[in-house]
Amino acid sequence: MPSRKEPDASASVPSFYGAELRYRREAAGLTLAQLIDGSFRGIPFLSQIEHGERRMPMDLAKHVDVRLGTDGFFQRRCEDVRRARQSGHAEYFADVVAMERGAETIEEWSPILVPGLLQTADYARAVIRAAQPRATHERVEEMVSARMSRASLFEQDESPEFWAILDESVIRRRVVPSRHMAELLEHVIDVVHAARGVLQIVPETAACHPFMMGTARVVTFPDAPAMTYMEAMYSGQVIDSPDLVRKYQRSYDRLKAAALSPRTSLNMIEKAAAGYRNGRRRRRLDRRPPA
Template sequence: MVRRKDIDGSVSVPDFYGKELRWQREAAGLSLEAFLEGSFYGKTYLSDIERGERRMPMDLARHADRVLGTDGFFERRCEDVRRARRAGHPAYFEKVLEAEKYALTIEEWCPTLFPGLLQTPAYARAVILAGLPLSSEAEVEEKVSARKARADLFEADHHTPEYWVILHESVITEPLLAAQDMTAQLDRIAELADRRRITPQIIPRKQRSYPLMAASILAMTFPDAPPLVYTEASYSGDTIDDPALVERYRKAYDRLRAVALSPDASLAMIKAAAEDYRNGKHPDRFE
């Protein structure tokens, strides 16, 4: 008889049910391969679920209940896990949260704001309150914490995607925050760039027209799956996987990158603006 492993339910809902799945599988005397027989999933995928790193799809939850005789337990808990994984994020963002952990490259264009992956807590709080001004303090803090958790992507030793971000100059020179907080925000971006975790580029204000003027996008490629593009408005978002449309967005992003300042010039501009804010000056516009 397999001895039941201790399960720390306080870690997270995905971690709890991942451990429960592993215990039930081992209690049934099934290897990863034996458990997956008759499904369309591989060992690595199942291991990620058991470690709480990937959500369980509904069809695999039903497969687990059937193979393990758990009377619908995993099917009923699928939505619990989905909600826990996206805590602090809207439902339409769920696919991005899942995908970015496995991305080979992430390319982002944000014409009006620093993107969520790069936001400091102060910047995130200001953005959240601007869009959802009636939020309680607890709701705001949940969303801020969720954005901070996403940024752990840049600290992972085992896998860090190649992240490329293009920003408009106005994001730097028209501050959303007080000087001290803008300094911290720009320092954060410079620090990530200096550690070669990200590559930032700036579209200068003097560039009057450029691709993707009316859209913000996030494009991801993967080692073992087709690329995705995510577009977002204030209260909605859309994940695009149609190959032809994804290709159009990625070509537009390449053209946008071509009219941006070089990575070196962009980083120098970010650092110079941080120093200006630090010294109580308003950054000069790039000419």
């Protein structure tokens, strides 16, 4: 197993917080297992905090302060880390953004919307505005900017392997004007190619298949257990139970079998983009099951 890259404590507030936690733990002569013992958390969770990838929850901060004798230091700094980590993202999603950058593989199923990593600014703006109609212009633009910046992970020297599966309705739903929909779908193709990723479409003609209910993202890491992320309208949940993660991984593998091939899927997206460019709307009567 390769050793994990040492975090840069100057990179961000969460990184500084995690580096300080690691320094205090090692100064006390404790292993990760010894420090986490007696809490309701696991070793991988604590390790991700030390590397600035997850936020320290208050219950664990209290536990750490008691075990390390740090006089409430980690409790007092929890709110600082929370605000720094959020930075344009929903609080429940901030940890996931940090974990993306250290991921080995990202496998995503999206039945409703184009995944955030593949969105354009116009599409993201429309989605955010629909979900938060009372948000100020400044807040919306902050969130759009944060979402756009996530795709920079594909520019890393060791970028994660990316696999996305979309329901066909995602590319048919005109969330933004036709010109912007064409730009979105062309952007999706460009990002998939640039990331050397894989994209599949589950056709509307498909019958029942795994993941009929809700979105799902399975993320693996080179030096930590895999996790699954599930998201609803205003909340998200990280699942790191090994047994549950394996079940989601198996379901995702079955979903791959239910989807069209990558080449056929990209061809479908190209045709949909051309249709938006040329002002054509596909009629239901013209739909044919894929060959």
